[in-house]
Amino acid sequence: MRRIALFTILFGFHQILLNAQDFKLFDRTVQFHGFASQGFVYTSDNNWLSMGSASGSGAMTDMGANVSTAITDKLRIGAQVYDRNLGHLGQWHPTLDWAYADYRFTDWLGVRAGKVKTVSGLYNDTQDMDFLRPFALLPQGVYPTAIREVTIAHKGGDIYGHISLGGKNGSLQYTAFAGERDDSKYGGYFYLEQTPPPVLVLNSISALQYGGDLRWNTPIKGLLVGVSRFSESNEGDGQFDAGAGFMPFSQSSKADWNNQFYGQYIHNKFEVEAEYRRSWIDEFLYSGAEEVQTNAKAWYVAGSYRVFRWLQVASYYSDLNVQSPIGPFGNSNGYIHDKDVTLRFDANRYLNFKLEGHFMDGVGVPGVYPGGFFGIDNPNGLKPGTNAVVVKTNFNF
Amino acid sequence: MKSPKNLRLLMGTILLAGTAAAQDVKLIANSSVRVDAISITDLKSVYLEEKTSLPGGGHVEPVLAKSGPAHDAFLRQILGRSDSDLQLYYRSLAFTGRGSIPKTLDSDEAVVAYVAKTHGAIGYVSIGTRAEGVRTLDLGSEARSDRKLLARVEPDYPETLREHGIGGTVRMRIIIAPSGGVREVEVRGGNAALGEAAAAAVKKWKYAPAAAETETEVSISFDAKR
Numbered sequence: 001m002r003r004i005a006l007f008t009i010l011f012g013f014h015q016i017l018l019n020a021q022d023f024k025l026f027d028r029t030v031q032f033h034g035f036a037s038q039g040f041v042y043t044s045d046n047n048w049l050s051m052g053s054a055s056g057s058g059a060m061t062d063m064g065a066n067v068s069t070a071i072t073d074k075l076r077i078g079a080q081v082y083d084r085n086l087g088h089l090g091q092w093h094p095t096l097d098w099a100y101a102d103y104r105f106t107d108w109l110g111v112r113a114g115k116v117k118t119v120s121g122l123y124n125d126t127q128d129m130d131f132l133r134p135f136a137l138l139p140q141g142v143y144p145t146a147i148r149e150v151t152i153a154h155k156g157g158d159i160y161g162h163i164s165l166g167g168k169n170g171s172l173q174y175t176a177f178a179g180e181r182d183d184s185k186y187g188g189y190f191y192l193e194q195t196p197p198p199v200l201v202l203n204s205i206s207a208l209q210y211g212g213d214l215r216w217n218t219p220i221k222g223l224l225v226g227v228s229r230f231s232e233s234n235e236g237d238g239q240f241d242a243g244a245g246f247m248p249f250s251q252s253s254k255a256d257w258n259n260q261f262y263g264q265y266i267h268n269k270f271e272v273e274a275e276y277r278r279s280w281i282d283e284f285l286y287s288g289a290e291e292v293q294t295n296a297k298a299w300y301v302a303g304s305y306r307v308f309r310w311l312q313v314a315s316y317y318s319d320l321n322v323q324s325p326i327g328p329f330g331n332s333n334g335y336i337h338d339k340d341v342t343l344r345f346d347a348n349r350y351l352n353f354k355l356e357g358h359f360m361d362g363v364g365v366p367g368v369y370p371g372g373f374f375g376i377d378n379p380n381g382l383k384p385g386t387n388a389v390v391v392k393t394n395f396n397f
Numbered sequence: 398m399k400s401p402k403n404l405r406l407l408m409g410t411i412l413l414a415g416t417a418a419a420q421d422v423k424l425i426a427n428s429s430v431r432v433d434a435i436s437i438t439d440l441k442s443v444y445l446e447e448k449t450s451l452p453g454g455g456h457v458e459p460v461l462a463k464s465g466p467a468h469d470a471f472l473r474q475i476l477g478r479s480d481s482d483l484q485l486y487y488r489s490l491a492f493t494g495r496g497s498i499p500k501t502l503d504s505d506e507a508v509v510a511y512v513a514k515t516h517g518a519i520g521y522v523s524i525g526t527r528a529e530g531v532r533t534l535d536l537g538s539e540a541r542s543d544r545k546l547l548a549r550v551e552p553d554y555p556e557t558l559r560e561h562g563i564g565g566t567v568r569m570r571i572i573i574a575p576s577g578g579v580r581e582v583e584v585r586g587g588n589a590a591l592g593e594a595a596a597a598a599v600k601k602w603k604y605a606p607a608a609a610e611t612e613t614e615v616s617i618s619f620d621a622k623r
Contacts, residue, residue, distance in 0.1 A: 021498065031498065033491050068494060073449065073456035073517065078494045098494050107448045117493045125493050132489050162447040164438065166572055166610070168583055171447070221477055269479070309481070349484050396488065 021397055025069070034065035035131060035396035043388040046363065047377040049146055050087030050191060053388065060392070061085045062128060064097060076102045082128060087377070089146060091186045097128075098153055108161040115155045115182060119175040119213045120228040121260040121275055124151055129396075134304045134314035134344045136354045136392040140372040141298030141320025141336060142260075142277045146188035147370060151230060154179030154209045170219045174212065181207035181232060192370055193238075200240040200249060207234030207253070222267050228260040240286070254282040254291075269306040275299060279369075292327040294368045296320065304342075312344040322365040335362040336371045351395045358388040421470035423526060424534040425509060427518045430454050434535035435519075436612045437475060443519060444476055445486070446496040452611070460520035461501040462508055467523040544573055544613070545605040552598035554619055555590050563588060564621040567595040573611050577604040591619050 022031045039060035043053040051057040061084065068078025079099035084090035100114025117125035126132050127143050137145065156179015163172045183189055183205050193202045215226030234253045239246040257280055264273040276299040283292050302316035318340070323333040342356040363382045364371040373382055424435065432454035435443075442448035444459045451457055462468040464480075472478055478486070490496030500515075502508045505522040512518040513530035522528065558564070567587030574580040579600050584592035595617045 022500075031491065033488070033498070035492070064492065066492065066494065068491070068497060070497075076494075076497075080492065080494065100494060102494065104449060107442075107450065112494075126489050129489070129492050132485050132492075162442070164442070166581065166612070168572075168581060171442075173447070266478075266482070306479075306481070346481070349481065396492075 028069050028071070030067055030069040032065065032067045033397060034063070035129060035394060036063035037061065037130060037392060037394035039136060039390060039392035041388060041390050043386050045383040046373055046386045047087075048372050048386060048388060050089050050188065050374055050377055052087070052377075057087065059085055059087050062090070064128065066097075074104050076104075078102075084128075086145070088191060089186060089188050090184075093184065093186050095184055100157075106161075108163045110160050111157060112160065113157040115153055116158050116177065116179065117153050118151055118177060118209070118211075118230070119158070119160075120151060120211065120230050120258075121213075121277065122226075122262050122264060122273060124228075125153075127152070130354070130392065131352060131394045131396050134312050134354075135302070135316065135340065135342050136356045136390045137340075137358070139275075139298070139300035139302075139316060139318030139320075139338065139340075141296070141318055141338075141364075142275050142300060144188070144370055144372065146372060146374070147192065149183045149187035150181070150189050151209075153182055155182050156180060156209075168219055170217045173215050173217070175214075176212040178208070178210040181205070181209050181234065183207075188370060191376070192367075192374065194376055200238060201246075202236055202238040202249075204238075205234055205236035205251075207232040207256075211257075223263070223265045225263045227262075229257070230260070231257040234283075248287070249285075250287045251283055251285045252288075254284060256281045256283070270304070272301070272303045274301045281368075290328065292368060293325050294327070294365075295323040295325070296369045302340075310346050312346070314340075314342040314344065316340045320364055320369075320371045322369045322371070324365050324368045327368055329365065329367055332365050332368075334365040336364045336373075337361045350397055352393065354390070354392045354394075356390040356392070358386075358390070360386045360388070421474075421524060422467050422521045423524045423528060424536055425512050425520050425522060425528050425531040426457070426534050427512050427515055428530075428532055429516045430457055430519060430532060430534075432534065433532070437536065437614070438612055440519075440536065441476055444499075446490060456517040457519050458515075458517045459499045460508055460512055460515070460518050461499045462505070462521065463501050463503050465505070465523070467505065467521055467526075471521045544577070544607055544611055546602060547577065547605055548601075548603035550598045550601040552594040552617060552619075554621075555594055558588070558590055558619075559621045562621045563591075564619040565591060566616050566618045567592045568614065568616045569596060569599060570612060570614050571599055571602075573604045573607070573613065575607055575610055577606045579604070580610070585614075588619075595619075 022029050040058045041053040042056040047054050051059050064080055064082040066080035070076050080097040081094050082097035083094040085092050098115050098117050100112045100116050102112045104110035119125050130136055158175050158177045160175040165171055190202050193200050209232040211230040213228040217224055236251045238249045240249040258277055260277045262275040279296040281294040298320040300316050300318035304312055304314035306312045318338045320336040325331050339359040345353045363373040366373045366375045432451055443457050487498040491498050502511055505526040508520040508522050509528055512520045565588050568585045570583045570585055571579050572581040579602050582596040582599050584596055
C-alpha cells in the first residue's frame with residue numbers, strides 16, 4: 001500500500017517535473033532530479049537478493065532525489081538522498097547517498113570532498129540507477145547489489161581530472177579517492193553476517209577505503225578501456241551466540257582489495273562491454289579466533305542493440321568463481337554462471353520498462369561472498385540452479 | 398619546389414565550416430567567451446563536461462537544443478552519440494553529482510536568446526538562424542584566431558595523379574607546438590597519395606608561437622584541371 005501511494009504521488013508530479021528540473025535561488029540556478037523504480041522478481045527454487053522471490057516478490061523498490069548548483073564557475077555543491085527496499089535490505093531507511101563540494105582548479109585537476117560516490121569499474125557509482133543501462137540487474141559477481149553499501153561511496157575525497165593526450169591518442173580520466181566506509185546496518189553486509197550458526201549480530205563496522213580509477217578514451221571512436229583498484233582496512237564489532245548466550249564479537253581485515261579491468265565499445269546503436277574483477281579478502285573474526293579468506297574472480301561480457309527508439313535488446317553472460325580456502329565452511333568453493341536476456345522498452349526519455357530473464361547455475365559460497373543468494377533466506381538449503389524473471393519500471397527526471 | 402601556378406594547383410586552407418558539419422550547424426557563444434573558434438575536440442569535451450573552460454576563452458557551459466536538424470547534425474557529426482545516449486550520459490553525471498544536465502531549449506531562437514544572456518554559454522543553431530547578441534564561433538580554426546599562419550609551403554602535386562585527372566580535397570588534423578612548428582599531422586580524408594603530399598607540406602608550415610600546444614583542422618584541395 002505504501003508503495004502504491006508513493007508511486008501515485010510521484011506519477012502525479014511526473015508531467016510537472018519533466019518540464020521543470022531547475023529553479024532560481026539567490027540568483028543561482030539549482031537543478032533537481034529524481035528517480036524511482038519498482039520491480040517484481042519471481043525465481044524458481046531459491047530465494048534471491050534477500051527476497052521471498054521463489055513465491056514472487058515486489059519488494060524491489062528504490063528512489064533518489066538530488067539538488068545541485070554551481071556556486072562559482074569552478075565550485076559546485078550538491079546532495080542526493082537515496083532509499084530502497086530490496087527484500088530484507090534497506091527497509092525504507094533513507095540514506096545520504098552523496099553530498100559534496102567539487103572544486104575544479106583546471107580540467108586536469110579537481111577535488112571533491114564530502115560523501116562521494118566511489119568510481120570503480122564501469123558502473124560502481126551508478127549501479128543504483130538502472131535507467132542508465134539496459135539491464136535491470138547488473139552481473140552480481142562484479143556488482144553485488146545486496147552489498148552495494150560496502151563500495152558505493154566514501155566519506156572523504158577525490159582528486160580527479162581529464163587529460164587530453166593530443167588528437168591521435170585520445171584522453172585520460174583519472175580519479176584517486178580515500179575516505180571512510182559508510183555502511184548501513186540495513187545493508188547486505190550486516191545481513192550476510194547474521195547467517196547462522198552461530199547467531200551473529202554486527203553492531204558497527206568502520207573502514208578506511210582508498211583506491212583509484214584510470215580510464216582511457218582511446219583514439220578509436222567509441223572505445224573506452226580502464227582499470228580500477230579498491231582497498232580497505234576494516235574493523236567491526238558486535239555479539240555472537242554459539243549456544244551459550246551472547247558474547248562480544250570483533251572482526252578486522254588483514255587484506256581487503258579488488259582490482260577491476262574493463263572495456264566498452266559503443267558504435268551507433270550497438271554497445272558491447274566486458275569487465276573482470278578479482279577480490280581478495282582476508283579477515284579475522286571472533287577477536288582473532290577465526291580467519292576467513294575469500295578469493296573471488298568475476299567477469300562478464302555484455303552486449304546491447306537499440307532496435308527502435310523504444311526498444312533495446314541486451315544480454316550478458318557472467319561468471320563468478322569463489323574460493324574460501326580458510327573459513328567457517330572449511331575449504332569451500334562455488335560458482336554462479338548467469339545467462340541474462342533483457343528487453344528494455346522506453347515510453348519516453350523519462351519512463352521505461354524492463355523484462356529480464358536470468359538462467360543461473362550454482363549459488364557461489366553464500367556465507368562469504370553473496371552473489372545474490374543468502375543462506376538465511378533459504379533455510380531448507382540451496383538448490384544448484386535458479387531461473388529468474390525480473391520485471392521493472394523506472395521513471396526519472 | 399614548383400610554384401603553385403606551374404602545378405595548376407588550387408589549394409586553400411578551409412575551415413571545417415566548409416564541411417557537412419557546419420553546413421548544418423552554426424556555433425554561437427555568449428560574448429563572455431573570448432575565442433572566435435573552437436576545435437572539434439574541445440567542443441566535444443565541453444559538451445561532455447570534461448572541459449569547463451577554453452584556453453584564453455574563460456568559463457564555458459553547453460546549451461542543448463531539444464530536437465531539430467541542427468541538433469541531429471550536431472549529435473551525429475560532433476558528438477558521435479545518439480540523443481538517448483547523450484541523455485543517459487548527462488543523467489549519469491547528474492545522479493552522481495559529477496555534473497549537470499545542460500539547459501535544453503525548444504527552438505533555435507530560444508537557444509540564441511539564452512546564450513546571449515548567459516555567461517559562458519555555448520550553443521548550436523541551424524545555419525540560417527539570425528544570431529543577434531551572440532558571438533559566432535568557427536569550428537576547428539583556433540589557428541586562424543589564435544595561431545596566425547606565418548609561413549606556408551605548398552604541396553607538390555604528384556605528376557602521375559595530375560596526368561590522370563585525379564584530384565580532390567585532403568582533410569587533416571594538425572597539432573601545432575608552442576614554438577609554432579607543426580608537430581603532428583593526421584590525414585583524415587582524401588586520396589592517400591594526395592594526403593601524403595599534403596601532409597609533407599603542412600609539416601613545414603610555421604604558426605605564431607603560443608603558450609600551449611593547439612589543434613586545428615585544415616584542408617587542401619588538388620584540382621587537376623587547373
